[in-house]
Amino acid sequence: xxxxxxxxxxxxxxAAAVAACWAQWAGLGAPASRRTAPASIxxxxxxxxxxxxxxxxxxxxxxxxxWWARVGSVVTSVQRFRSVAESFEPTxxxxxxxxxxxxxxxxxxxxxxxxxxxxxxxxxxxKGMDAxxxxxxxxxxxxxxxxxxxxxxxDVLAFLLGSGGAWASTRQIALALGYSTVxxxxxxxxxxxxxxxxxxxxxPAEYSARAASWAALLDLxxxxxxxxxxxxxxxxxxxxxxxxxxxxxxxxxxxxGPHVLASRARDLLERHARAFALARVPVxxxxxxxxxxxxxxxxxxxxxxxxxxxxxx
Amino acid sequence: xxxxxxxxxxxxxxxxxxxxxxxGEAAAIVVVGGGAxxxxxxxxxxxxxIDVIARARTEDGRRVIDPxxxxxxxxxxxxxxxxxxxxxxxxxxxxxxxxxxxxxxPPGFAEEIEWRRFGSLDVGFAVRGSxxxxxxxxxxxxxxxxxxxxxxxxxxxxxxxxxxxxDWVARxxxxxxxxxxxxxxxxxxxxxxxxxx
Numbered sequence: 001x002x003x004x005x006x007x008x009x010x011x012x013x014x015a016a017a018v019a020a021c022w023a024q025w026a027g028l029g030a031p032a033s034r035r036t037a038p039a040s041i042x043x044x045x046x047x048x049x050x051x052x053x054x055x056x057x058x059x060x061x062x063x064x065x066x067w068w069a070r071v072g073s074v075v076t077s078v079q080r081f082r083s084v085a086e087s088f089e090p091t092x093x094x095x096x097x098x099x100x101x102x103x104x105x106x107x108x109x110x111x112x113x114x115x116x117x118x119x120x121x122x123x124x125x126x127k128g129m130d131a132x133x134x135x136x137x138x139x140x141x142x143x144x145x146x147x148x149x150x151x152x153x154x155d156v157l158a159f160l161l162g163s164g165g166a167w168a169s170t171r172q173i174a175l176a177l178g179y180s181t182v183x184x185x186x187x188x189x190x191x192x193x194x195x196x197x198x199x200x201x202x203x204p205a206e207y208s209a210r211a212a213s214w215a216a217l218l219d220l221x222x223x224x225x226x227x228x229x230x231x232x233x234x235x236x237x238x239x240x241x242x243x244x245x246x247x248x249x250x251x252x253x254x255x256x257g258p259h260v261l262a263s264r265a266r267d268l269l270e271r272h273a274r275a276f277a278l279a280r281v282p283v284x285x286x287x288x289x290x291x292x293x294x295x296x297x298x299x300x301x302x303x304x305x306x307x308x309x310x311x312x313x
Numbered sequence: 314x315x316x317x318x319x320x321x322x323x324x325x326x327x328x329x330x331x332x333x334x335x336x337g338e339a340a341a342i343v344v345v346g347g348g349a350x351x352x353x354x355x356x357x358x359x360x361x362x363i364d365v366i367a368r369a370r371t372e373d374g375r376r377v378i379d380p381x382x383x384x385x386x387x388x389x390x391x392x393x394x395x396x397x398x399x400x401x402x403x404x405x406x407x408x409x410x411x412x413x414x415x416x417x418x419p420p421g422f423a424e425e426i427e428w429r430r431f432g433s434l435d436v437g438f439a440v441r442g443s444x445x446x447x448x449x450x451x452x453x454x455x456x457x458x459x460x461x462x463x464x465x466x467x468x469x470x471x472x473x474x475x476x477x478x479x480d481w482v483a484r485x486x487x488x489x490x491x492x493x494x495x496x497x498x499x500x501x502x503x504x505x506x507x508x509x510x
Binding site: 256257258259260262263266287290291294 | 395
């Protein structure tokens with residue numbers, strides 16, 4: 001019933017995902033990537049997970065993930081990877097195990113508890129530079145981690161800088177980063193104490209960073225100096241991965257009936273609705289498509305998201 | 314989606330059956346009321362809910378019915394999903410008629426159920442005689458302006474069906490005068506249907 005619809009979704013989501021991966025890997029100085037660096041902040045964990053999701057379509061992305069495991073795993077957060085991976089169902093565990101295996105193979109033992117059952121062999125050839133290029137503004141997030149340490153503080157700062165000095169609540173920051181509100185509150189309040197960021201006296205507290213000052217300090221360029229924009233890539237990429245998974249489930253031998261497929265399409269639309277609203281992705285309202293029409297809703301939403309990805313990388 | 318016609322009801326039950334199958338579960342329920350009449354093609358109108366009067370299980374190869382509450386957890390979950398997916402009230406499939414078990418079901422109710430399969434959901438329909446009896450009871454309770462009276466007219470019951478139904482309804486309430494109310498309602502039905510004495 002949804003074969004044509006699912007083919008279109010796979011094409012739209014797959015093309016957008018591959019283009020986004022290449023662009024973001026280019027922004028990190030990945031080998032064999034000649035594209036222009038993107039203008040928004042790269043989300044490393046989401047990039048790895050999306051790359052692994054689309055390797056069937058673009059096999060070379062697996063090499064870039066392996067390269068990053070070798071040169072960039074130290075600025076990749078195990079905790080956040082696990083958190084973001086949960087929204088990449090049903091491939092979450094496989095994605096985590098694959099990257100963990102590669103990272104451990106490259107010598108980063110933080111990933112050892114997440115290594116898979118040995119079904120993924122590290123690449124035999126080591127291609128690319130021995131260190132990532134964190135000089136591009138889009139690499140701000142891993143750069144902050146390299147400078148401040150991998151943890152919630154660097155991540156909160158990256159989000160606030162990418163928000164251009166706007167005020168954000170603990171919940172908004174937690175949603176953007178995939179952390180708990182407790183972890184974000186602890187990190188943000190200590191950073192406010194250190195006057196790295198500013199805290200409102202209101203409850204619930206909101207936080208902001210002096211974006212222009214930080215941008216000048218970090219030599220991010222622009223006039224006035226500005227950090228690249230935060231684009232909620234974890235949610236957007238998880239949506240693309242989910243759309244691809246949904247599309248695959250339509251043609252699976254054990255595919256459920258059309259009502260279940262449509263219901264799962266609605267799950268996907270509702271799961272990401274809040275992030276789309278925060279990121280101002282102009283997607284249609286999920287409630288606008290009842291019953292079996294949810295598959296059409298997923299198709300139209302995927303089209304909007306794919307276009308938005310191209311315009312906002 | 315408030316006005317559910319027979320096509321919409323079929324779709325909703327099919328959705329329930331699919332969700333149960335996807336969860337590896339199965340359920341069997343017996344439905345009455347306007348939804349049942351519509352699904353059987355006995356009335357053309359619409360309804361906003363489906364009344365579940367019983368659950369069913371298989372015992373020694375035969376169907377046995379029980380009071381509907383509690384509905385199986387898997388079915389409750391599927392009902393919630395379908396409500397969300399179709400923009401329905403959460404109680405679009407409900408057990409409000411369960412209290413009928415306190416005074417008893419129409420005679421032969423359990424033996425004469427006709428079954429249809431919707432994926433992993435078996436739906437039992439009471440036969441005409443039982444539905445006429447239940448509708449007459451509801452019409453006596455809520456009066457000639459109610460949807461139940463209209464459903465009763467749409468069923469176009471024979472005099473024999475009305476007589477059997479009236480016998481059962483009269484025994485549902487021991488209150489003085491109730492028997493007369495039942496007789497009045499039967500006469501009103503016959504009059505509207507143009508039946509002569």
